[in-house]
Amino acid sequence: MFQTEQQTIEARIKAFCTANGIPLSVLEWKPIPFSGEWGMSTSFFAVAAAEARLGKKIDVAQRAQEIAEQVQSQVSGVPGLSHAEAVKGYLNLFFDTQEYTRRVVETVLDQKDRFGSGPATGQRVMIEFSHPNTHKAFHVGHLRGTILGDAICRILEFAGYDVVRANYPGDMGLHVIKWLWGYLKFHNGEEPSADITKWMGEIYAEASKRLEEDPDLETEVRSVYARWDKREPQIVALWERTREWSLEGFRQMYAALDVRFDVYYFNSQEEKSGKEIVEELVRRGIATDERSQGGAVIVKIDEVLGLAKEQFHTAVVLRSDGTALYATEDLALALHKFSDYPDLAKSLYLVDVRQSLHFTQIFKILEIAGHEQARKSGHISYELVTLPGNVVMSSREGTVVLLEDLLREATTRARAEAHKKNPSLTEAQLESVAKAVGLGALKYPMLARENTKMVTFDWKTALDFNGQASPYIQYAHVRCNSILRKAGVDITNLPPSAFDHSLEPAEVELIDWLSRFPSEVQRAAAEYKPLAIANIAYNTAKAFAGFYDACPVVQASPEIRAARLRMVAAVKQTLANSLALLGITAPEVM
């Protein structure tokens, strides 16, 4: 926001250093740690260290301070800056408070829901995420990938990318065969209940349990697989019908979560071309067909690459009985995506960390085979959601917290809380607040965490609406709205404010967080890291809470009131924008 001033200053500093033989290379600017007012700062440690390396006998810290002091005199009188100071080797340039505040607030109010967005990059990126398995339950473990993927898409779009949201349900595999067997044997003819996914999941869990109790039943399951492999019409029809049940359940779930997809791929549809790729790999000597010796079709990647140390290990790309497995289908899908979208700059897969090796193998095999698309493909991994005691959620073992249950619990809880806190809410308002707050409370903990860190799910934390959580941020947004409503003025009719009252520290800190939002969006996009947004959203809300407490708005004197109203409107907008990037609704009341 002070690019022009920054350039002026850089030019002056560089000129000074050149004239005085100081070997300055690059200047890096960073925000000054908050100290009641703010600005940007740079340091001279690197220059001083460079001098020391040239043979001068100097104390680096001392010399840095010396340079900072000399440079300080060069930067006075730049419009927009109030003063400069040299301290501990840093040169701190303080912005003219009024001017800076005005620029930040007016920028936000001018750009509205685009504040923080980046210019169009012209690049198209595909993110594949969620990939639920049909015929299975959808539990909290799946929620992280879904929520994370959705947020990453929102962030990338906002940052200027053209995003393709892809889903890849696992609609065929051993789990489906097992389900079909269980259905035919124990539930034949039954129709799904209202909670489709839950009902499907129960049948799957039952089938797993029966198989465990009586392993002899495996032969029956295998025969179902054989019937599928022969495409026996009866089995295919049953599969199609039950698969559709699951997909309908998923559609309902995604609607409830406010997550959407642009394109669906299904592993059942990649089977054929996957097998063709494998055949080609065998023909070209990349894959080894060990089926004649009772083995599978494999790619000894390390050997093919001539690596002495094992790194990529060996990948199985086709079962010994010739049926496809996920690796077979993933080889095909990776290419399929590029034939659908030839201009993809990147094709990313958001899949949990246990699949890391799998994806490095897939991409490496395609690369060996000469498919350049592989270089544009990548895996974004994230850690699992576990239950207390490090218990991994498993549909098979029934150690799951179902999404349906969690959603219901969270909204019920949020509704009760909202009614208690604000009895004046109408039924319709209660309904939407419950949805916004309940859903936000679920999403935020999944996003406010490093992707590589495990999330331990427990009900107490999940339903705790206080502190660093989504409701706190939503509440800040509501309070902004409340002030604007109470003031009874249309903010768009207020002229830009001069902000020439002496700003309170709380106001300065608040403005500071607003100004950082655009760069955090870029960082979050570059690192696929919604955490950056979750953090700044919280920090902005926290700064606002401090402001709310320290700075009256509605009852302030006319000039201050007008200025603060615009500030509050800017905060409200920024909070709404950041929550939107997390896929969380910003309510007007709660």
Place this chain on the structure above:
RNA sequence: GCCCCUGUAGCUCAACGGACAGAGCACCUGCCUUCUAAGCAGUAGGUUGUGGGUUCGAAUCCCGCCAGGGGCGCCA
């Protein structure tokens, strides 16, 4: 045996190689005739697992070690 991730306050987690390592929860003390207390202010809590190295400067980068988790030819 090979590879990946994690280790920061009692607990859960933050911290683009920079200034004094910060929040929340829990605990304790205050604050609702004032814009919604889902809030605010304050107290307390640290050898950033450990030993080296690089650097003017390391929680952050490199190497070793310890601890926990995960992945390594026909599950997805």
